[in-house]
Amino acid sequence: MALTTIKIQTETRDKLADLGKKSESYDTILNRLIDFYRDNKKKE
DSSP states (O other): OOOOOOOOOOOHHHHHHHHTTTOOHHHHHHHHHHHHHHSSSOOO
């Protein structure tokens, strides 16, 4: 699996870390948030 780097503000990184569990990677947290958004967005 290929990896990449994205630049985000330190504050954004901290908020993201607060949403995750201690053992979760940022990739796992982001995927969970994406899935939640897709499952809950309004149908247009």
